[in-house]
Amino acid sequence: MAFFEVKNLSIYFGGLVALDGISFTLNQGEIYAIIGPNGAGKTTLFNCINGIYHPSHGDILFKGQSIRGKKPDKVARMGIARTFQNIELFNNMNTMENIMLGRHLRMKTGLFRGAFLWGKRSFAGLEEVAHRRKVEEIIDFLDLQSSRNKLVGGLPYGTQKQIELARALALEPELLLLDEPCAGMNAEEKQDMIFWVKDVQDELGVTVLLIEHDMQMVMDISDRILVINFGRPITEGTPSEVQRHPEVLKAYLGENEGVCAA
Amino acid sequence: MDMKRDYYEDIQLFSSGVVIFWFVAMMVFLAVVPFIFKNYYIYVINFMAINVIVVLGLNLLVGYTGLISLGHAGFFAIGAYGTVVLITQAHLPFLLALLVAGLIAAIFGFLLGLPALRLEGPYLAIATLGFGVTVTQVIGKIKILGERQGLHAPDLIIGPWHFDTDKDFYFLLIPIAIILAFAARNITKTKVGRAFISIRDAEIAAETMGVNLTFYKTLAFALSAFYAGIGGGLYAFVLRFIEPELFSLSLSIMFLTMAVVGGLGSMMGPIAGACLLSWLDLQLRNILDIPYLGEWLRSLSQSYFSLTGVSNIQYIVFGGILLFIMLFEPLGIFGIWIRTKKYWKTWPF
Ligand SMILES: Nc1ncnc2c1ncn2[C@@H]1O[C@H](COP(=O)(O)OP(=O)(O)OP(=O)(O)O)[C@@H](O)[C@H]1O
Numbered sequence: 001m002a003f004f005e006v007k008n009l010s011i012y013f014g015g016l017v018a019l020d021g022i023s024f025t026l027n028q029g030e031i032y033a034i035i036g037p038n039g040a041g042k043t044t045l046f047n048c049i050n051g052i053y054h055p056s057h058g059d060i061l062f063k064g065q066s067i068r069g070k071k072p073d074k075v076a077r078m079g080i081a082r083t084f085q086n087i088e089l090f091n092n093m094n095t096m097e098n099i100m101l102g103r104h105l106r107m108k109t110g111l112f113r114g115a116f117l118w119g120k121r122s123f124a125g126l127e128e129v130a131h132r133r134k135v136e137e138i139i140d141f142l143d144l145q146s147s148r149n150k151l152v153g154g155l156p157y158g159t160q161k162q163i164e165l166a167r168a169l170a171l172e173p174e175l176l177l178l179d180e181p182c183a184g185m186n187a188e189e190k191q192d193m194i195f196w197v198k199d200v201q202d203e204l205g206v207t208v209l210l211i212e213h214d215m216q217m218v219m220d221i222s223d224r225i226l227v228i229n230f231g232r233p234i235t236e237g238t239p240s241e242v243q244r245h246p247e248v249l250k251a252y253l254g255e256n257e258g259v260c261a262a
Numbered sequence: 263m264d265m266k267r268d269y270y271e272d273i274q275l276f277s278s279g280v281v282i283f284w285f286v287a288m289m290v291f292l293a294v295v296p297f298i299f300k301n302y303y304i305y306v307i308n309f310m311a312i313n314v315i316v317v318l319g320l321n322l323l324v325g326y327t328g329l330i331s332l333g334h335a336g337f338f339a340i341g342a343y344g345t346v347v348l349i350t351q352a353h354l355p356f357l358l359a360l361l362v363a364g365l366i367a368a369i370f371g372f373l374l375g376l377p378a379l380r381l382e383g384p385y386l387a388i389a390t391l392g393f394g395v396t397v398t399q400v401i402g403k404i405k406i407l408g409e410r411q412g413l414h415a416p417d418l419i420i421g422p423w424h425f426d427t428d429k430d431f432y433f434l435l436i437p438i439a440i441i442l443a444f445a446a447r448n449i450t451k452t453k454v455g456r457a458f459i460s461i462r463d464a465e466i467a468a469e470t471m472g473v474n475l476t477f478y479k480t481l482a483f484a485l486s487a488f489y490a491g492i493g494g495g496l497y498a499f500v501l502r503f504i505e506p507e508l509f510s511l512s513l514s515i516m517f518l519t520m521a522v523v524g525g526l527g528s529m530m531g532p533i534a535g536a537c538l539l540s541w542l543d544l545q546l547r548n549i550l551d552i553p554y555l556g557e558w559l560r561s562l563s564q565s566y567f568s569l570t571g572v573s574n575i576q577y578i579v580f581g582g583i584l585l586f587i588m589l590f591e592p593l594g595i596f597g598i599w600i601r602t603k604k605y606w607k608t609w610p611f
Pocket residue numbers: 013016018036037038039040041042043044045085
């Protein structure tokens with residue numbers, strides 16, 4: 001049984017074929033990258049996995065179980081977390097609270113215990129403290145200490161990207177979907193991000209599905225790469241294999257410079 | 263370092279000595295109010311407390327979860343009629359009747375929350391508006407609820423105590439309002455409240471992090487309706503007489519105005535907004551008694567508006583305030599407060 005498997009996945013928006021027969025398999029613990037030009041369907045693929053979009057054909061299996069058609073919160077419950085290409089943070093919460101939302105599924109305080117039985121030793125109090133301690137570890141890991149108590153809406157772009165990663169990690173996922181984690185970052189931030197994603201794989205043993213335009217990152221850390229264009233698979237293989245593929249050179253890497261500058 | 267205490271400080275209510283000072287000062291003030299103020303002011307404060315309760319709940323829905331309701335007068339009515347009828351017909355004791363009526367309102371809130379899963383913004387506003395109007399229409403047709411003639415509230419008895427005067431009500435209302443305010447505040451600081459805010463700020467992200475939208479949106483509606491129901495149940499006894507006309511669309515809009523004026527999505531803001539507008543509402547009802555101004559308004563109304571226009575002047579004023587706030591201070595009183603907070607945080611120490 002494969003750890004994660006996408007089988008012949010297609011989705012149409014009206015007449016537009018956004019994904020057309022995408023298939024691939026993830027081994028547990030690997031970093032698997034999906035690359036392709038703008039509009040290739042990469043984010044759409046994530047949206048299908050998350051249950052935000054409903055695929056027209058095909059299936060998605062996580063640890064042998066189909067997650068196609070499951071609602072996003074059910075997908076999260078199974079252990080799949082994600083970051084977004086266009087940052088989707090809770091702007092009016094501070095960094096700590098944003099990451100705390102990643103603990104949502106692991107917390108039990110309901111309305112009643114939250115409302116009335118409160119105090120340091122109450123159920124809600126103890127639970128909050130325990131989970132905040134866990135979040136603090138993530139904050140330390142990702143170097144977010146200086147933004148801990150700041151509203152995320154006003155933080156720099158790169159920091160917001162980091163917080164997205166932190167929030168996803170707080171879910172303690174088995175599979176992590178990263179949609180362009182390096183987009184819009186400067187060289188130094190990029191270097192840090194590459195280091196963290198590697199660490200997430202090595203230290204936490206999380207399987208990573210990565211969308212990224214930055215070729216340095218993709219070639220550096222991916223175990224395998226899938227190239228798609230116009231919703232269709234072009235080729236799949238290790239970084240060195242993919243780099244040599246003629247169609248990749250033509251369809252993607254040729255305009256690599258332009259994409260990176262964007 | 264005691265790490266445990268460190269984390270608790272993030273969410274602790276009494277985060278500093280200054281906060282404790284103000285809290286104690288507030289409690290002392292509330293405790294002596296009935297002994298130093300005239301009866302009329304106690305009536306005003308009771309009225310404020312009821313609106314505070316409703317607006318706290320409305321704020322959880324509108325301010326924290328980012329949904330809208332123009333139908334809260336409906337939940338308010340369900341709470342008011344429910345409490346009275348549960349006492350007179352089912353012979354429940356007051357507090358139990360109040361609680362059950364609040365829960366009935368919550369069930370209606372849950373049901374109204376279901377369409378909220380599919381409707382957005384203006385469409386949800388219309389749906390909730392329709393609900394509020396329907397409730398008063400239906401109540402006006404039900405015999406046991408007094409139809410259009412209205413209902414008298416029975417005497418308010420809890421155990422050995424009879425609550426007759428405004429002062430008596432004060433001692434009942436204020437503790438309930440304080441408990442509900444604490445509850446609302448605590449909810450916003452724990453798991454459920456975070457889920458609400460996450461839905462408001464980034465619904466898709468909330469969902470992919472595991473927040474069940476169906477559950478939390480309907481929960482927000484039910485919770486908000488519960489607060490309105492409790493407020494309504496208390497209102498029936500403060501007024502002593504209820505009729506369908508009391509629970510009009512204008513009332514729903516007034517609740518919303520109170521929340522907006524105070525500043526959505528904060529705790530103290532809506533409380534301040536509810537107090538301020540309750541006071542204004544009562545003052546404006548007596549505006550015709552003011553020399554000159556009353557006369558002038560009467561003639562203005564008779565020549566340009568309807569004959570009864572002046573009696574509704576508070577709604578015109580509220581509309582104006584709402585517009586003003588939206589245009590110039592979207593964060594409401596809370597926004598003004600934030601700006602002066604630095605100063606207050608250290609005052610008077
Ligand atoms: N909800 C939608 N309705 C209609 N068309 C859509 C929808 N979502 C995506 N598409 C279309 O599907 C195609 C793939 O879009 P997608 O966002 O997946 O591209 P991408 O590979 O992530 O590109 P980029 O590198 O720019 O992020 C595009 O043509 C897009 O316009």
